[in-house]
Amino acid sequence: MTSTTSAPPAQQPKSRPGDRIFAGIAKGAGVLILVILAGVAVFLISESVPALTASPDEISGDGGLASYIGPLVFGTLLSAVIALLVATPLAVAIALFITFYAPRRLAAGLGYVVDLLAAIPSIVYGFWGIFWLAPRLVPFYRWLEENLGFLPFFVGPVSSTGRTMLTIGLVLAVMILPIVSAISREVFSQVPTLHTEAALALGATRWEMIKMAVIPYGKSGVIGGSMLGLGRALGETMAVAIILSGSAAGITWALISSANPQTIAANIALQFPESTGLAVNTLIASGLALFVITLLVNMLARWVVNRRADFSGAN
Amino acid sequence: MAKRIDVSDLDIYYGNFKAVEGVNLSIEPRSITALIGPSGCGKSTFLRSLNRMHEVIPGARVEGKVVIEGQDLYGSDVDPVDVRRQIGMVFQRPNPFPTMSIYDNVAAGLRLNAKKTSKSDMDDLVERSLKGANLWTEVKDRLSRPGSGLSGGQQQRLCIARAIAVQPEVLLMDEPCSALDPISTLAVEDLMMELKEQFTIVIVTHNMQQAARVSETTGFFNLNGVGQPGRLIEYNPTEKIFSNPDEKATEDYISGRFG
Numbered sequence: 383m384t385s386t387t388s389a390p391p392a393q394q395p396k397s398r399p400g401d402r403i404f405a406g407i408a409k410g411a412g413v414l415i416l417v418i419l420a421g422v423a424v425f426l427i428s429e430s431v432p433a434l435t436a437s438p439d440e441i442s443g444d445g446g447l448a449s450y451i452g453p454l455v456f457g458t459l460l461s462a463v464i465a466l467l468v469a470t471p472l473a474v475a476i477a478l479f480i481t482f483y484a485p486r487r488l489a490a491g492l493g494y495v496v497d498l499l500a501a502i503p504s505i506v507y508g509f510w511g512i513f514w515l516a517p518r519l520v521p522f523y524r525w526l527e528e529n530l531g532f533l534p535f536f537v538g539p540v541s542s543t544g545r546t547m548l549t550i551g552l553v554l555a556v557m558i559l560p561i562v563s564a565i566s567r568e569v570f571s572q573v574p575t576l577h578t579e580a581a582l583a584l585g586a587t588r589w590e591m592i593k594m595a596v597i598p599y600g601k602s603g604v605i606g607g608s609m610l611g612l613g614r615a616l617g618e619t620m621a622v623a624i625i626l627s628g629s630a631a632g633i634t635w636a637l638i639s640s641a642n643p644q645t646i647a648a649n650i651a652l653q654f655p656e657s658t659g660l661a662v663n664t665l666i667a668s669g670l671a672l673f674v675i676t677l678l679v680n681m682l683a684r685w686v687v688n689r690r691a692d693f694s695g696a697n
Numbered sequence: 698m699a700k701r702i703d704v705s706d707l708d709i710y711y712g713n714f715k716a717v718e719g720v721n722l723s724i725e726p727r728s729i730t731a732l733i734g735p736s737g738c739g740k741s742t743f744l745r746s747l748n749r750m751h752e753v754i755p756g757a758r759v760e761g762k763v764v765i766e767g768q769d770l771y772g773s774d775v776d777p778v779d780v781r782r783q784i785g786m787v788f789q790r791p792n793p794f795p796t797m798s799i800y801d802n803v804a805a806g807l808r809l810n811a812k813k814t815s816k817s818d819m820d821d822l823v824e825r826s827l828k829g830a831n832l833w834t835e836v837k838d839r840l841s842r843p844g845s846g847l848s849g850g851q852q853q854r855l856c857i858a859r860a861i862a863v864q865p866e867v868l869l870m871d872e873p874c875s876a877l878d879p880i881s882t883l884a885v886e887d888l889m890m891e892l893k894e895q896f897t898i899v900i901v902t903h904n905m906q907q908a909a910r911v912s913e914t915t916g917f918f919n920l921n922g923v924g925q926p927g928r929l930i931e932y933n934p935t936e937k938i939f940s941n942p943d944e945k946a947t948e949d950y951i952s953g954r955f956g
Binding site for chain 2: 486574576577579580581582583584585586587590594595598599601
């Protein structure tokens with residue numbers, strides 16, 4: 383007894399042209415971003431191949447690709463991490479002040495000023511850093527060397543120009559401050575009244591309410607904002623190229639001496655005009671390293687955010 | 698622990714707008730007092746003025762007196778934070794902290810009272826509060842899971858557990874069942890009947906059957922028109938309000954002729 387009846391034709395929902403067009407545009411935009419990303423990755427890899435396969439003595443400097451890129455990667459990460467360590471607490475504090483403490487009129491003005499910081503071109507930050515900030519930091523660096531010189535970060539001799547790793551970290555911190563604080567402010571202002579009132583009704587002071595309801599709720603947003611800031615700090619070119627007196631110092635933890643490793647982006651900007659042939663491929667290989675670093679940083683951030691997704695408040 | 702509340706000549710403002718006018722009443726300890734009335738008549742506003750949650754809204758203020766066992770809540774030397782530690786509140790929509798586990802939600806208020814509590818004491822308090830809120834058997838195996846994963850009714854009982862964990866003197870409930878289904882509502886009402894042995898309970902409700910079921914005393918709020926302040930029209934034993942009210946407006950409201 384075999385039955386030959388096929389399954390009834392699946393009911394097609396009526397499709398409207400407007401829906402189809404919108405879905406098409408949205409899908410197209412989504413695919414486009416993947417195509418661009420893949421294109422960049424393919425370009426970086428294919429152009430790096432000559433450098434990756436070259437024998438060590440052909441690469442500028444001696445000791446091959448790894449010892450050329452290694453210090454650059456280190457310099458890039460070090461400057462970006464300093465920037466992040468300085469900027470994130472400050473940005474969160476600014477965001478909390480604007481959202482919960484400042485009088486309404488002051489809050490609006492202050493938010494505007496912080497956003498304005500983001501609009502300043504990075505070359506201007508570079509000039510500001512080299513002519514204004516760096517000389518003023520030198521006495522402070524001397525003090526650090528005298529009092530905290532036993533730490534590897536503050537060993538002498540202190541740079542007399544102030545164009546050091548710590549200076550660039552601080553300039554980068556100012557540069558990423560607006561994006562981190564703008565995103566923090568946004569998430570803090572979205573904390574439901576329901577939750578802040580729950581904390582207040584339990585007898586929380588304003589600070590306790592912030593600790594109990596606001597910061598846990600906004601944590602993933604703040605991490606996301608910091609990672610955007612970190613991305614900008616990792617890729618910052620002009621300010622670093624101008625300020626950091628890039629000597630090929632190799633890997634060093636000294637933050638206030640004149641021997642500093644360059645960062646990848648600044649090194650590319652400085653070396654590119656005078657490079658030909660394999661040297662260009664070497665620079666592109668360092669660019670590939672930067673690409674991989676930012677990818678890893680983003681994956682790490684996502685993992686941190688998702689780890690406690692149940693408790694995120696999004697459900 | 699349960700305390701008596703005396704309110705005299707209370708006017709409540711949002712900025713320049715007078716939302717509630719001239720309230721005089723006394724709330725008995727160890728009883729449930731229900732506040733009923735049409736939307737916008739100021740009953741929730743009045744409730745929030747009893748634990749100084751009203752002033753959380755910018756520009757909101759109060760004139761008049763609220764006295765709990767001889768202590769004026771609005772005295773110049775009274776810290777609103779201390780008031781709220783003595784007077785717990787349960788909100789219309791369940792609001793457990795989504796970033797905290799069930800356990801931490803109950804412990805949240807206790808941890809605010811900076812006193813160091815040992816782990817075992819804290820465990821006891823959490824268990825006792827959850828039992829007090831009739832929630833213990835449902836959640837005892839998943840105390841470390843987020844509170845936001847519970848059903849609406851369970852979340853509301855979790856909020857009640859959180860409120861009673863700090864042993865308040867008064868428990869204010871702002872339409873605690875309006876977002877709940879009938880079975881969860883019944884669970885919360887049963888819970889209120891048990892809690893009134895220990896606490897003074899004031900509940901705002903839109904559900905007149907609920908007011909009739911649970912409360913000893915009922916206050917009816919009304920307003921003359923849009924933009925007018927709300928007033929306490931009648932304040933009497935629940936039985937009298939629902940059978941033979943003094944005021945015509947109360948009778949009209951209760952019999953469904955308006956509102």
